[in-house]
Amino acid sequence: MSNMRRKDRETAPYPDWLDDILDCIRADKSVRKDFDHGGRLHIDRPLPFLCVHVLRGREDLAARDVSAAHASYLIVDDVEEALPIIDAVGNVLRERFGAFMLLDIDELEHDTLITADAPYLPPFEIRLLSTDDAAAEQAATALAEGADIEQVKFRTPYVKSFELAADPQAMALAQGTGFPLVAVRFAPIYRQPESGHIYPDLRERLVANIFDAGLKAFAAFVGATQTLKLTTHRALGRKAFVDAVSRADRSIDDVASTFDFLLAVTPINADAAWREFKANRFRRAPQFLYRPLSVQVEAEKRKLFSVAFDRFEDPVLYHLYREKQQELDLQLSLISARETGRFVEFSRALYGPVEPSLHRIAMDILLKTEKFVHGDEGGEDEAGIADCFEVETAARHMIEQYRQQYAGFTAEIELRDDLPSGLLVSGERLLISRHTRMDRSRIHALLSHEIGVHLLTYFNGSAQGLRLFRSGLAGYEGMQEGLAVFSEYMAGGMTVGRLRLIAARVVACAAMLDGRPFPETYGMLVDEHAFAPTAAFNLSLRLYRGGGLAKDAIYLRGLLELLTHLKAGGALDPFWMGKISAAHFIVMQELSLRGLLKAPVIRPAFLTHPQAQARLDKAWAGLTPLDLITS
Structure with a gap:
């Protein structure tokens, strides 16, 4: 025939x-x-x-x-x-x-x-x-x-x-x-x-x-x-996506770009709230003030659910965008419930509860590091403290080093008066609070966290051709923070104080989700775990902002997921392609094999640290969080 x-x-x-x-x-x-x-x-x-x-x-x-x-x-x-x-x-x-x-x-x-x-x-x-x-x-x-x-x-x-x-x-x-x-x-x-x-x-x-x-x-x-x-x-799957994917990608990103989730729920009066809390003898929760919401939540939800995925012709991408659509819906619901009783429940739905196993590991870290605490967590010598301007200078230097690797690494730095002490990445911006004061020896590790992971995966994700990989696949934050904490170890900057802080976030988050009021959680951190008053307040602020944000438990959870992945022989490279969760590792490998994803255009500088390979070898052999301060 x-x-x-x-x-x-x-x-x-x-x-x-x-x-x-x-x-x-x-x-x-x-x-x-x-x-x-x-x-x-x-x-x-x-x-x-x-x-x-x-x-x-x-x-x-x-x-x-x-x-x-x-x-x-x-x-x-x-x-x-x-x-x-x-x-x-x-x-x-x-x-x-x-x-x-x-x-x-x-x-x-x-x-x-x-x-x-x-x-x-x-x-x-x-x-x-x-x-x-x-x-x-x-x-x-x-x-x-x-x-x-x-x-x-x-x-x-x-x-x-x-x-x-x-x-x-x-x-x-x-x-x-x-x-x-x-x-x-x-x-x-x-x-x-x-x-x-x-x-x-x-x-x-x-x-x-x-x-x-x-x-x-x-x-x-x-x-x-x-x-x-x-x-x-x-590998026999598609090596190109159809126009419907590009259109949906832009539409989803347009909705995600209308609001900055963390800025929307971060107080702008941290110093005044601390003074108020002290004046009330640590017995009454302070009043937090927030930026006015600039997003019309219902209008953005209508746009979000008008995005069509039925012409994707790719089950893998269809599933990724459906997940992201649901996550954005939950984030919009969360910020619209700010300062109401519903906020904490939306928060629990977004980040999950504190699992008993995670709580046990966090308590174990706090108990086994008690001997290193001398009454004042974070009471460093004033001569070793850096202010926001010194942190900014170091950040500009690190960003320039990454820009030499890849001209598209166009990160910006902003000094802000409306943030609590510390650093925050928002899209392609590194936000540094003018109230920041930190141990000078911790600067490089912290910048490895913020620039070497959060900003790096943003720009690597941007280079993939789909904005989803820079804004983040659904549930990416846990692994992102786990990678970022691990980067501090790889850069040689993991300290007892830092590990205790990450563990205390889990314990305090569990207390918050159980309904304990702000003053009780603060008192637990000071009296039972020997945190300095300012450190305990800043930690509590992070947890009770907006009405109760369960995000801070993801740092230790993400670190444990990453250490489990590495112990099983897993690689790090797919995580640098964009902002993904541990659940997406196999998906990223498939998309990479199909040619839909590019190799990372930038690799983290901390991987070139003289001890980086030895530390990574130890992680592949098997590490616990406590091992990060002794290895």
Whole structure:
């Protein structure tokens, strides 16, 4: 049949648009051609396969989304429309790679295994068919094994093989083109059987997992035919994102840019509040004052939920942006509840509670470091104290060093009167409070924290092409702060006082979430854990700002996650690509393998410290937080 069609082309050449497509493929250019009735040919890059879905007048099928998630796919309304396109494209790709296969994806008409009176949810049917060549059979086997997955909750797949002749569509595609073919048909379990309404979460899981099984089928075919060298099946995914992703990325970033979350909940009268607290003999919580909110919360929420993700054609990116949308919604709810009783509950939802295991580790750190405390935590010699101007000078020097690595490192520094003592990164700005006074020996470590991690990942994320990686994937803050604390150790600046502060934040955060008032938490830090009055006040301020912010527990939690990751042999490099959480590490690796992410344009300067490699080796061997002050 394939020979017959090639003979026909001698008298009936391809239309101009198809010849143009073939020229693009031969020139390694991407292809995106729309057809009538919602059809499309999309080729991210030349690959030895094509995913095919035949619409037959149907709409809103999960099978269409599975097909469109692949790097190379054809969606058409009927088989006859598909055949000449497949024949032309397939022959060009087979000539290039030496082999070519089709993956035909569709849905069964009904979820035949579900019954109204079932005492539990039975398995759902997946049918597999393939041509009888060895490579296609290996691909079908890989798809069957890949479809037997746990992530599709509620229902488990029942995979059954059928003869190709049992499916007219698959038979027509195989006979009409002569290419190796695998066909998969799955039950529409994402639809309610009576009404046809969608289970959105189930649909999302089903699409992602059938898609991944399809990648495994392609990888098995590639392995059997030796057409490409692969490190993982995920390398066969897309290497470019569609315009819909760029549009949604800008829209999400526009909403995120309308407010600065931490500045919105940080008091502007810290010094006056401290004086008030002292005047009241530490018995009454001080009154905190805040900046007026410049964001119209409801308007931004409307914009946020008007962002469409349904044309992403990429389950991984779809999931990342849905997560970010939900996180921004929670942040907007949190700042709108500032200074109300709802604030602490939104805060708990955003950052989580203090787990008993985390609290035990924090208490252990405080108890085992008591012997290093001499009545006044942070009571350094005045001669060793640096003011905000000395910190600013050191920060400008470090920023200039990073700018020499990468001209796009355009960080700015602002000295502010409206911040408590310390430093804060907001976007591309390093904010330094004019009230800052700190141990001079701690400057380099603290700047490694703020500049070497927070600003570095912002600019590396900016270089990725999607703003999401600079503003941060959902839940990124825990790992960011864990990396930042670890950077202080790598820079040789982790001290007993610093580790005690990080541990005390966890213990005090637990007290705040348990409903203890500000004066009691302050008193606990001073009387039970020997913190200096000013240090205890500043720590309490951070926790009770806005009405109770649970953020400060993430520093120790993130550090523990990072140390666990390193002990398991994990690398640091993916974390420098942008602002990500530990949960996104595998996702970042996949996107990197697919070519959607670039290597970090800047690497942290603390990695070049003379003792950096030795310290990193110790972390890979296994470290506890207490080891950071003795290693």
